Amino acid sequence: MKIKVISILFFICFSSVYISCKESFEKNSQNFSKKKAVPVILDDTINNRLQEKKEFIRKKLIGREHYKFIFSDDYILTINSNENTQEIEIIKKDLAINQVIEDYYETPDIWVQLYTSSENEEIVIVEGHDYYGSIFGVYMIKDLTLKKLDFLNFAQDKPEENGVKKLHAQIFRDDAYIYVDYFLGTEQLFSKKYDCKLLEVKKKNQKLTKFDVNDSLHSAKNQNYTKKEKQLFNTVWSGVYDFHLSDIEKMGELHSISYKLLIKEHQKIQIRIDGGKIKNFDCQIKKITKDSLVLRKGKSTTDLILVKKKNQYFISGQDIYMLNPPNDNYLIEKNNL
Secondary structure, three states, X not given: OHHHHHHHHHHHHHHHHHHHHHHHHHXXXXXXXXXXXXXXXXXXXXXXXXXXXXXEEEOOOOEEEOOEEEEEOOEEEEEEEOOOOEEEEEEEOOEEEEEEEOOOOOOOEEEEXXXXXXXXXXXXXXXXXXXXXEEEEEEEEEOOEEEEEEEEEEXXXXXXXXXXOOEEEEEEEOOOEEEEEEEEOOEEEEEEEEEHHHHHOOOOOEEEEEOOHHHOOOOOXXXXXXXHHHHHHHHHHOEEEEEEEEEEEEOOEEEEEEEEEEEOOOEXXXXXXXXXXXXXXXXXXXXXXXXXXXXXXXXOOOEEEEEEEOOEEEEEEXXXXXXXXXXXXXXEEEEOO
């Protein structure tokens, strides 16, 4: 009898333990299943990395003439300087942008990098380069506006021993930010994030010139050119022309003058005297031949004449002669658009 009672008690205890363990296991199993179903919440840094970003690709520099940087036949960027200010001038296709920049790159050399995206956005890095260190500004161009993003500096690491390393960047953007990692050689200098909302603000000192295709050479309403003249215009004369003359002595003082002729769908002349403000003039084509192009500037009564001799171009005319008599023509540089 005593043994039977002990057996019953043992059975009751074992059953209680089994039921308790089973309930505990089932409860834990339910909790484990629920935890697996809960989505993982990532912090902002990880989310940013996982978002689809658009990359900016660096454009190859195909030519350089002092501070004129040529990235293609239809994209030329120039840094213009005088004693007090510098400006970025961009000529691309039928668009000209001139903007005075706040920072002055007064160093032995200036380097420029251009990065472009598939969304017609551009980022320009202007570096005031020096052997031991550099300053550089970062600018974005979008929808005909130029906006400064940053102004930074860095020092070279023992350039006598390690050599001079080059600055470059990796640039991405999403809907909210532009992400830029700056490198000196293989070493990362800075990692920056710029708010895209700031790009909506236009600079007050920005000058934009958009050429009106309705006033083009090909517009029958405004111009009556023969088929041959149109062909000559497109194959021989269309382009951007640059001419600079310095050490012009007038009244005992030395002066300089620069001409830029934009000969495309709409003709424009830009003149700068002694590094001062650029003056823009519309102009008309008076005559086209295979050897010469005659232009009339604004309301002027005199003509500017471009002459082609073999593969070289020259500028002449009354205004050009008066710059430094008896010289009546000068070599002018042409870049195709």
